[in-house]
Amino acid sequence: MTTTQAPANDGATRAGAVAARASGLTKIYGEGETRVVALDGVSVEFRRSEYTAIMGPSGSGKSTLMHCMAGLDTISGGSATIADVELSKLKDKKLTQLRRDKIGFVFQAFNLVPTLTALENITLTLDIAGRKPDKAWLDQIIDTVGLSGRLSHRPGQLSGGQQQRVACARALASRPEIIFADEPTGNLDSRSGAEILGFLRRCAREFEQTVVMVTHDATAASYADRVLFLADGKIVDELADPTADSVLERMKRFDGKGRTS
Numbered sequence: 001m002t003t004t005q006a007p008a009n010d011g012a013t014r015a016g017a018v019a020a021r022a023s024g025l026t027k028i029y030g031e032g033e034t035r036v037v038a039l040d041g042v043s044v045e046f047r048r049s050e051y052t053a054i055m056g057p058s059g060s061g062k063s064t065l066m067h068c069m070a071g072l073d074t075i076s077g078g079s080a081t082i083a084d085v086e087l088s089k090l091k092d093k094k095l096t097q098l099r100r101d102k103i104g105f106v107f108q109a110f111n112l113v114p115t116l117t118a119l120e121n122i123t124l125t126l127d128i129a130g131r132k133p134d135k136a137w138l139d140q141i142i143d144t145v146g147l148s149g150r151l152s153h154r155p156g157q158l159s160g161g162q163q164q165r166v167a168c169a170r171a172l173a174s175r176p177e178i179i180f181a182d183e184p185t186g187n188l189d190s191r192s193g194a195e196i197l198g199f200l201r202r203c204a205r206e207f208e209q210t211v212v213m214v215t216h217d218a219t220a221a222s223y224a225d226r227v228l229f230l231a232d233g234k235i236v237d238e239l240a241d242p243t244a245d246s247v248l249e250r251m252k253r254f255d256g257k258g259r260t261s
């Protein structure tokens with residue numbers, strides 16, 4: 001494991017700067033009787049180097065917020081910006097480019113390519129973009145996630161925790177502006193989950209990566225710098241420096257049972 005500070009990302013952003021922002025973000029699905037207001041004027045900033053967990057009851061808009069912020073879904077009103085670029089102003093090709101270069105994704109189901117080795121999976125996005133990996137950075141990530149001895153293995157030869165570590169390394173490889181993690185520990189045992197959560201926290205603290213994670217788990221949320229609580233498409237609460245207990249306590253206000261779904 002290394003604690004060397006990674007070089008700054010393009011020099012374009014600094015710790016504390018805003019990496020992504022939603023302003024009055026609204027998302028409406030359907031119309032008439034099937035109309036659903038999934039996001040109802042959400043305004044929030046995700047600062048560089050900050051690790052944010054998003055929690056809330058099932059159907060409160062967590063995934064929709066993440067998808068709209070990542071340009072995976074269109075928005076109905078307001079704006080979503082990544083690195084000061086407003087996503088709705090981009091044409092398809094530019095949006096694809098921005099997603100590839102500025103956003104890292106970690107999914108619950110890992111989403112690795114089964115026929116590629118761990119290393120090929122990690123560098124896949126860069127390869128598609130025709131970009132040469134920064135070898136020092138790549139070595140640092142691989143060392144940090146502890147995958148050095150597994151690089152020639154294919155996903156099927158790796159444990160779930162190891163596969164998710166590959167997915168995390170892949171998300172980081174391009175030094176994105178922001179990493180979106182959708183229930184990244186949902187398919188992992190608690191030990192592997194803790195490793196991934198610890199790694200995401202190190203990404204934020206040591207590599208100045210902005211991380212936004214959707215989770216239903218108070219312990220997972222406690223690894224973050226702050227927790228945003230969504231209900232009915234609105235941010236209804238925020239908790240800084242969370243502990244599992246303080247998150248559970250806050251969640252009780254939503255359903256009286258300490259569960260969000």
Ligand SMILES: Nc1ncnc2c1ncn2[C@@H]1O[C@H](COP(=O)(O)OP(=O)(O)OP(=O)(O)O)[C@@H](O)[C@H]1O
Pocket residue numbers: 029030036037038056057058059060061062063064065261
């Ligand atoms: N493609 C869609 N078409 C219509 N309605 C949708 C669509 N996607 C989401 N919704 C609705 O938008 C609302 C917010 O959904 P979303 O998936 O963002 O919630 P969530 O908080 O992520 O829920 P969960 O914790 O269950 O994953 C819900 O009422 C949902 O039914």
